Amino acid sequence: MKRKKWLTMVGITSVLMGSMLAGCGGGDEKTAGEDTSGGKDEKIEVTLAGWGGNPSEQKLLQQTLDEFEAKHPDIKVKLEVISEQYMDVIKTRLIGGEGPDVFYLDAFEAPALIETGVLEPLDKYVTDDFDINDFEKPLLDAFKGKDGKIYGFPKDYSTLALFYNKKMFQEAGVDVPKTWDELREAAKKLTKGTKVYGLGVAPELARLYYIAESKGGKVVTDNKASFADPKVVEALQPIVDMHLKDKSAAQPSEAGAGWGGEMFGQGKAAMVIEGNWAIPFLQDTFPNLEYGTAEIPTINGKKATMAYTVAYVMNKDSKKKKAAWELISYLTGKEGMKTWTSKGYALPTRKSVAAELGYDKDPLRGPLVAGASYATVWQNGTNLPIIMNNFNNQFVSAFLGERPLDEALKEAQETANKEIESK
Amino acid sequence: MKRAFSKKEWREAGAGYLLLSPTLFVLLLFIIGPIVFAIFLAFHKVQLLGTTTFQFVGIDNFQRMLEDTRAKIALWNTVKYVIIVVPCQTMLALVLAATLNAGLKGQKFFRIVYFLPTLTSSTVLTLIFMWMYNQNGLINHFLKAIGLPTYNWLGDPDIALNAIMVMNIWSTAPFFMVIYLAALQEVPDSLYEAAELDGANALQKFWYVTVPYLRPVTSFVVIMGLIGTFQLFDQSYIFSSGSGGPNNSTLTVVLLIYQYAFKTLGTMGYAAALAFALAIIILVATLLQRKFSKEESLY
Structure with missing residues (x-):
């Protein structure tokens, strides 16, 4: 009798445990089932992860992928869009061994990720057909590791250019500025109290880096912050002065806008310095806006701008490396890149594709393409994210006039370097 | 006087824990385990991405x-x-x-x-x-x-x-x-x-x-x-x-x-x-x- 009671108890418990475990495991089984049903004729499924763009961009990417699948009937591409906190998600998934086979990687994050060794070096896959010399060299170099190997191929890029509102320029009777001094004068004339600012400024290192280094100072030296250098302070001071003294520059949030493109489109800034991404945005959201683009005004007679680039990289733990390389080589190859950049949402990193699509002659994109030859790529060693974070935090307080710029940057530099040292 | 558990009491306690075991399992896995692991992490320098390493650093x-x-x-x-x-x-x-x-x-x-x-x-x-x-x-x-x-x-x-x-x-x-x-x-x-x-x-x-x-x-x-x-x-x-x-x-x-x-x-x-x-x-x-x-x- 007693034994029976025991047995029932064991039975109940094991049923409970069993059903619980089954509940946990159920998910896996299901996905596994989907996998097999998806690959009816033994298709290899390659996962591709990236952040989302606007709907027309997504459509274009899908079109490129469809073309790839048509050419490679044995490979199926599963596109995963990570819309928020892209790098956090990717890092976490890589740690958990659930990383995608192929994913986007911003040049800015590349050195640190390459150093951890989670990326597959791609040199051994490259064939002559792929024509590696066709890439713009600075953009390709951004994805080279310390060992000289290439870990990613840039899919597209954008530089910064000056966007100006033609109507406001006409009304104020000013010409498109050629030098930074001219820009400052023009901004004064274009400003109308707090309704319209001459220049919309993003007080971030990513957008100010080329200005910061324009007087010979360095933002980063030996992988450490060095932006408190008087030369850097001197170069950045005019931006702060434009906001505080001239009152002709403002950041988007002061005008109630989310970013420069929006501020410009709403007519709250006569000029902004933005990249290629602003062009389709302005076209979609503010179709009646009359604007032009120009190369960024020179500082000390020198041309300067930033270049932002993103590459396709391969997960070292991928089990489908061959198929993954097929995908990368198609997307960054001449054919795939031509489709992807055909609508002008992004600029091609291959010289041959750029020449074929003729963006250098496009009235709006010409100045952006021209910038590529002298642009600084937004990347500098493994510690740039920390340096940027501290710079941004303190620069804002100087920009808002809470403290002098040199003092703010000095403190930011100390904090950044302390953080780097204790890493 | 300290008295050892009688056989019957052991059995009853055992049965109780057996019935509790699903709950205990969940608690250990999702609450107590992570807490212990977090304390473990706090005394280590942890590198998760790439080659995972845990290096004991004391109270650094x-x-x-x-x-x-x-x-x-x-x-x-x-x-x-x-x-x-x-x-x-x-x-x-x-x-x-x-x-x-x-x-x-x-x-x-x-x-x-x-x-x-x-x-x-x-x-x-x-x-x-x-x-x-x-x-x-x-x-x-x-x-x-x-x-x-x-x-x-x-x-x-x-x-x-x-x-x-x-x-x-x-x-x-x-x-x-x-x-x-x-x-x-x-x-x-x-x-x-x-x-x-x-x-x-x-x-x-x-x-x-x-x-x-x-x-x-x-x-x-x-x-x-x-x-x-x-x-x-x-x-x-x-x-x-x-x-x-x-x-x-x-x-x-x-x-x-x-x-x-x-x-x-x-x-x-x-x-x-x-x-x-x-x-x-x-x-x-x-x-x-x-x-x-x-x-x-x-x-």
């Missing part, structure tokens, strides 16, 4: 905290936030509950209206508030209309944290109001009658009868408030899109932990140490609160 992670300017700023912001938000939301909750309990017409309607903010997801609330806080948003329009100065709520480091405080007081007070409301039903009418006979007016009745009677509940509300506010994360995360800006003004301890754990590579151990320190701070704050309220309540 805790020492680093003392030198970390951002940790100090985060702690200061959090403490400031707690000191302002907890008393405000407690008082507001009490006042709201008292007015709703006064037998006004349509109090059920108001009860529902007051409670609505608590039902809304805090993410959605934050996004809506960010809209209203916009430079050209509702709040600035309203301030302008009544002749008050307007602020750059989101971009000004001096204002941003206050903006979050206002929002949080508004959204959490109703939850505590419901707790107070329940407790108010328990206050015996005889006490009020006695106070009335002694000639107490409405305000005196509230202050000398209601408030003391609700003391244990207040203690509970304050402790829950302390824990909740020390863990402020989502609002400041959304407000600053994860950076804690402008100028570190919305950087809270939990946000800092998040940044070290998931944003910077190789600082998971330090993040765990920070989390551990925060747990201790909350514990100390709670104990202090209990000591000050001198309440031997069950909460």
Whole structure:
């Protein structure tokens, strides 16, 4: 009798445990089932992860992928869009061994990720057909590791250019500025109290880096912050002065806008310095806006701008490396890149594709393409994210006039370097 | 005299644990295990990405905290936030509950209206508030209309944290109001009658009868408030899109932990140490609160 009671108890418990475990495991089984049903004729499924763009961009990417699948009937591409906190998600998934086979990687994050060794070096896959010399060299170099190997191929890029509102320029009777001094004068004339600012400024290192280094100072030296250098302070001071003294520059949030493109489109800034991404945005959201683009005004007679680039990289733990390389080589190859950049949402990193699509002659994109030859790529060693974070935090307080710029940057530099040292 | 368990008692205990085992399993796996692992992490330098390494560093992670300017700023912001938000939301909750309990017409309607903010997801609330806080948003329009100065709520480091405080007081007070409301039903009418006979007016009745009677509940509300506010994360995360800006003004301890754990590579151990320190701070704050309220309540 007693034994029976025991047995029932064991039975109940094991049923409970069993059903619980089954509940946990159920998910896996299901996905596994989907996998097999998806690959009816033994298709290899390659996962591709990236952040989302606007709907027309997504459509274009899908079109490129469809073309790839048509050419490679044995490979199926599963596109995963990570819309928020892209790098956090990717890092976490890589740690958990659930990383995608192929994913986007911003040049800015590349050195640190390459150093951890989670990326597959791609040199051994490259064939002559792929024509590696066709890439713009600075953009390709951004994805080279310390060992000289290439870990990613840039899919597209954008530089910064000056966007100006033609109507406001006409009304104020000013010409498109050629030098930074001219820009400052023009901004004064274009400003109308707090309704319209001459220049919309993003007080971030990513957008100010080329200005910061324009007087010979360095933002980063030996992988450490060095932006408190008087030369850097001197170069950045005019931006702060434009906001505080001239009152002709403002950041988007002061005008109630989310970013420069929006501020410009709403007519709250006569000029902004933005990249290629602003062009389709302005076209979609503010179709009646009359604007032009120009190369960024020179500082000390020198041309300067930033270049932002993103590459396709391969997960070292991928089990489908061959198929993954097929995908990368198609997307960054001449054919795939031509489709992807055909609508002008992004600029091609291959010289041959750029020449074929003729963006250098496009009235709006010409100045952006021209910038590529002298642009600084937004990347500098493994510690740039920390340096940027501290710079941004303190620069804002100087920009808002809470403290002098040199003092703010000095403190930011100390904090950044302390953080780097204790890493 | 120490007596060993008899066979029967062993068997009964065994049966009990056997029946508990699914629950114990879940507890161990999802609660006790992670806690132990977090403490383990706090004493190690952890590299997770690439080749996973755990290097024992003793109390280095805790020492680093003392030198970390951002940790100090985060702690200061959090403490400031707690000191302002907890008393405000407690008082507001009490006042709201008292007015709703006064037998006004349509109090059920108001009860529902007051409670609505608590039902809304805090993410959605934050996004809506960010809209209203916009430079050209509702709040600035309203301030302008009544002749008050307007602020750059989101971009000004001096204002941003206050903006979050206002929002949080508004959204959490109703939850505590419901707790107070329940407790108010328990206050015996005889006490009020006695106070009335002694000639107490409405305000005196509230202050000398209601408030003391609700003391244990207040203690509970304050402790829950302390824990909740020390863990402020989502609002400041959304407000600053994860950076804690402008100028570190919305950087809270939990946000800092998040940044070290998931944003910077190789600082998971330090993040765990920070989390551990925060747990201790909350514990100390709670104990202090209990000591000050001198309440031997069950909460």
